[in-house]
Amino acid sequence: MKCLMAEVNFSEGKDKELIEQVKEAMLDGDPIDLMEISTDADHNRTVVTFKGEPKAVLEAAKRLSAKAVELIDMTKHVGAHPRIGAVDVVPFIPVKEVTVEEAIEICREFGKFMGDLGVPIYYYEDAATCEGRKSLPKIRKGQYEGLEEKLKDPEWIPDEGPSDFNAKSGATVTGVRFPLIAFNVNLQTKDLEIGKKIVKAVRAATGGYQHVRAIALSLEDRDGIVQVSMNLTNYERTPIHRVFETIKSEAAQYGVGVVDCDLVGPVPVYALMDVLKFYLRTHGFTPEQLYM
Amino acid sequence: MKCLMAEVNFSEGKDKELIEQVKEAMLDGDPIDLMEISTDADHNRTVVTFKGEPKAVLEAAKRLSAKAVELIDMTKHVGAHPRIGAVDVVPFIPVKEVTVEEAIEICREFGKFMGDLGVPIYYYEDAATCEGRKSLPKIRKGQYEGLEEKLKDPEWIPDEGPSDFNAKSGATVTGVRFPLIAFNVNLQTKDLEIGKKIVKAVRAATGGYQHVRAIALSLEDRDGIVQVSMNLTNYERTPIHRVFETIKSEAAQYGVGVVDCDLVGPVPVYALMDVLKFYLRTHGFTPEQLYM
Secondary structure: OOEEEEEEEEOOOOOHHHHHHHHHHHHOOOOOEEEEEEEEOOOOEEEEEEEEOHHHHHHHHHHHHHHHHHHOOHHHOOOOOOOOEOEEEEEEEEEEOOOHHHHHHHHHHHHHHHHHOOOOEEEEEOOOOOHHHOOHHHHHOOHHHHHHHHHHOHHHOOOEOOOOOOOOOEOEEEEEOOOOEEEEEEEOOOOHHHHHHHHHHHOHHHOOOOOEEEEEEEOOOOOOOEEEEEEEOOOOOOOHHHHHHHHHHHHHOOOOOEEEEEEEOOEEHHHHHHHHHHHHOOOOOOHHHEEO | OOEEEEEEEEOOOOOHHHHHHHHHHHHOOOOOEEEEEEEEOOOOEEEEEEEEOHHHHHHHHHHHHHHHHHHOOHHHOOOOOOOOEOEEEEEEEEEEOOOHHHHHHHHHHHHHHHHHOOOOEEEEEOOOOOHHHOOHHHHHOOHHHHHHHHHHOHHHOOOEOOOOOOOOOEOEEEEEOOOOEEEEEEEOOOOHHHHHHHHHHHOHHHOOOOOEEEEEEEOOOOOOOEEEEEEEOOOOOOOHHHHHHHHHHHHHOOOOOEEEEEEEOOEEHHHHHHHHHHHHOOOOOOHHHEEO
16 A cells, blocks of 8 residues: 655644644544654644555645644744744655655645645755755745745745745745654764764765765763764665664774664664664565564 | 454364354454464464454454354364364464463453363463463374373363363363564575584573574575574563574584575564664664554
């Protein structure tokens, strides 16, 4: 069965009644599997993650976003997290038997729908219309407060919807990306420089693996531990175990061991199949065999 | 949510209509999660695996078994697999938040129900009433054909039900056991003796791990490969990775490598959490984070 995931980020993290109304609008249709609603008051932002049959996911994303656009007024929005609109960013993520091309079609349907609501739309990552729009931080640069100016720049004509500034709703960024895996490796050292050297070794930007984004930091709540904090953006091409083994061997040259690791948030079971295959050589094992 | 698994083995693997009636009887009640129905004509035997809320699983096992006892006549049964009754063996397997003690209670309720149907009942493994009845092969020794004699032996008075021979239904063995994991390690050698030495190193009977049963065999369909074929009977106490690493290092002394491994049939996700923890050091990772 085809499975597509969507992660709708909208700009309200305090008003519980508003969030409840948005959630109800989302659920008022064909069933989807609601995975997580994560609300942050400081960020003043809510992230709704759900998956299911691609069309059902598209329709749920539309209902959710239409309600959020109706209820949220960006002229009054304050929050710590970067944002450019009421419905800020909506990635569609292929999970099972959905090609990137199919996901892009869904994403474009969503973009047109939002454009028709009067919201300027930018496509990012695999759905981007040009190289310069692949990166979310680039599109979001200047944030909501800088959007009116940005829209006047011919380089930033939206992919869908009006080019006029919509003060109430801002803009929405939507796209397609592979499932992210948040993977942290904790090193037995106080020396942040060692963490930084390892980051250089593994991340794409400095010659490392193509699908690794990484930073090094000292953990505040665990004394004497430096963490290499990573997003793996394509676990098929850059699998978890390969990154882990590289970090282990790079750390060893400084006499530093790996204390433990964190896999944070949802993890596609397929990513772990690759790990098992590597360590246990279980080439024929499939997720369908698992039960809990 | 509590989850108990049951695996009902009954002595019919050819008559599709009969098997269908048994299945329908099982499903005619509170919902359970039917995992697998595996029918073998040579063995003349069907294994039905299902799980769910413990009481629902108990009731489904009762309905299934009552129907099988009604329809199967052991006086006419011929098959390659060892068996002692129409409903041959019924293990209950704790999967989640069910203690062994709770599972034993369920098993005993099932045993009393079957006894009331006129079937002699033996409890085995963790539900056994004495040390001599822990082992299924010991209880089943002599099979259906030897049961009439066996019942005359004071040592083999049933735990429930009549001591008289029931020619139509034979006897039923029911018990509680941990989830079995079928794990095979394939070695790059033609020399079966090396396989046998490794079996000796890992299995309980010859000084190895407490919860490993193992044999060595030459694979017929893969030339030049010897397989160590194992059942791990308690993955919490004797985890997969420990057995695997031991085999790897034992094989190395003969200059033999591990080609690959097979995890056969259903595997509890918790068993793989232990594997990941060992190799990736992901101590905080939980199965709830997985999606597919």
